Amino acid sequence: MAALNGGEMCVKYLVFVFNFIFWIAGSVVLAVGIWLRLDPKTKSLFEGENLPYFFYTGVYILIAAGSLMMVVGFFGCCGAIQESPFMLGLFFFFLLVIFVAEVAAGIWGFSNQTKVIEDITTFYKQTYKSYNETKQDALKETLRLIQRGLNCCGPSRDPPGHTEETCPKKEGLDVLITKSCPDAIDEIFSSKLHIIGGVGIGIGMIMVFGMIFSLMLCCAIQKTREIV
Template sequence: MAVEGGLKCVKYLLFFFNFIFWLCGLALIVVGILVQVALHNTLVISDAATSAAPIVVIVVGVVIFFIAFFGCCGAWKENYCMVTMFAVLLTLIIIVEVAAAIAGYVFRNKLSAVVQEGLSEMMKRYNTTEEFKKAVDELQQEWKCCGVNSSSDWRDFKPDGNSVPESCCVNVTANCGNGAMTNPVKVYQKGCHDAVEALLKKNILWVIVAALVIAFLQIMGIVFACLLMRGIRSGYEVM
C-alpha cells in the first residue's frame, strides 16, 4: 500500500507539473508573438539572428504545449508509452534550452558590435523616412543621449557640422540643436550605445536565468515520469 500511495502521489505531481508546463508553453507562444510584433515596431537592431529569436521562442512554446499534453494524458491514463514519449521529448527540450542559454551568453559578447552597427545605420537613414526619424528621436529622448557614442556622431547631420537633431536637446524646442553639438548645457553629450547595450544585456541575462530554471524544473518532471514509468511497468495499479 505504501508503494501504491507513493506512486499515486507521483501520478498527481506529474499531472500538476504538466499542467503548469502546458501553461508555460502557452505563455511562451504569447511572449514570442508579442516580441515579434515589438521588433517590427523598432528599428534599433536589424540583425537577422535577433529577428529570428522570437520565432524560435514561438516554436519552442508550441513544442512544449504538445509535450505537456502527452505528459498530462500519460499521467492521468497511466499510459506507459505516452509517459515514455513525454520523458524523451522533455529531455530533448532541455538540451535545446541549455544550448540556447549558451548561445545567448556567447551573443552577449557580440552585442556591442551589433548595437553599434544598428544605431549607425539608423543615423545614416535618419532623414530618409519618417519611420527612422521617429525611432531615433524617441530613443534619444527616452535615454537622454545623442548619437551612437557621442553627440559628435551627428557632424554630417547639417552642412555646418555642428548641429544635431532636436531630440538631442536637454530642453526640446524648435531648432535647439543648431550649432550646439558640443554644448553640454543644451545638448546631451553621451551616446546611446552604452544605454541600449546595457538594457539588452540585462534582458538577455534574465532570459538565460529563466531558461536554466525552467530546465531544472523539467529535470524534476523527467524524474517524476521515470518513477511513474517504473511503477506502471512493475504492474502496480495507480488509482
Template sequence: MESCGMNIIKYILFIFNLVFAISGIGIIAAGACVLADVGEFNHFVEGRIMAPPIVLIVAGAIVFIIAFLGCYGAIKEHYHMLIAFAAALLIIFVIELAVGIAAAVFKNDFSMAMKDTLKESMKNYSEADRMAWDNIHKKLECCGVDGPNDWSPANGFTSGFPSSCCKQDMNMICQINNEALVYQEGCFNKLEMRVHKGATVLIGVGIGIAFVEIAGIILACCLAAIIKRETDHK
C-alpha cells in the same frame, strides 16, 4: 489483484501529472511574458534571439497535452501509453537542453549581432527605423547605441539626436545637450540587460521543469515496468 507498489506509484504519477499540467501553463506564461517584453523591440532583435521563448511556449503547450496522456495512462494502467508518455517527456527534455546549450554558447554572438543591428538601423534610418528608435528611446530611457554622441554630425546627423532622447518634451532646450535633460546611457546596454533578464527567466524555468520531467520519466517507467510484470504473471 493490484500490488500495493503499483497503487502507490499510480497515484503519485497521477498527482504528478496534475502538477505537470499546471507547470505547462506556467511555462507558456513565462515564455509569453519574455516574448512580450523583448518582442516590443523586435526591430532591433534578431529572430534567433526571439526563438527560445517561442520554443518554450510550444514546449509548454505540448507539456500540458502530454500531462493528460500521463494521467490517463496511469489511471488505466496502460503500459504502451505510459512508455509513450515517458518517451515524449524525454524528447521535450532533450529539446529544452539543446535550446539552453545553444543560448549559452551563442550568448556573446547574440549581443554582438544585436549591436550590429542597432548600428545598421541608425545608418539606414528609414521611417520605420525612426519610429523604432523613438520607441526604444522612450521605453528604455536611453539614447543612441552607446550614447547621445552617436547622433552627432560626425556620424551624418546634422540635426542632432531625435527629440525622443529628451527626458521631457522640450526639444529646443534639449538639443543643447544638457546632461540633465538628455538620456545619457546607450540603448544597447539597456536592451542587452533586458534580453539577458529574459534569458535568465527562461533558463530558470527550463531547469525547474527539467527536474520535473526527469521525475516523470522515472515514475512512468517504474509504473510501466510493474504493469508489465503484473501482466506477465497473469
C-alpha cells in the same frame, strides 16, 4: 492490474501540475511571438529588403519555442492523467531535447558574448540610421521599444536631436545624464549576464526534476501493469 500507491499518486499529480504550468507558459510565449509578428507596428519589419536579422530570428524562435512547449505540456498532462507510458516517454524525450538545446544555447551565449553585443549594437545603429533616412513607423516603434526598454537615447552621448521623440521622457537634471544605447547594451549584457545564467540554470533544474518525475511515474505504471 494494481493501482498506484499514495506516493506514486502524488508523483502523478506533480507531473500533471508541472506540465499544465509548462503548457500555459508555452501559450504565453507563442502568443507574444505571434503578436510581434502580426502587430501593425512591427509587421513591416518583416517585409523590407534590409530585414533586422536579430529581431525576426528572435520572433520566430519565440513562436517555435512556444509551440514546442505546448506540445510537451500536452503530452505530459495526458500521459500523467491517462497513465500512458508512451505519452510520458514522448514527454521525457521532448523535455530532454529542450534541455540539451538550452545548455547548448547557454554555452554558445557565454562563449560569444562579445559577438552578441556587437551584433545587437550594430542592429541598433542601423535601425537608428534607417529611421533618420526613411521615417518609417515600424523603425520608429523599434527604436522606441529599445530605447525605453534600456532607458537610453541615441548611438552616442551627444544630444539625440530629431530622434528625441523615441527616447524615454526625462525631467530635471536627468536630461543631462542620458546614457547612449551602445553603452546600455554593453552594460546590461556585462552586468546582468550572471542573472540570465542563474535563471537558465533554474529552468534547467526544473526540467531535470520534470524528467525524473516522469521516469518515476512511467516505471510505477509499468510495475502496476505487470502485477496481476
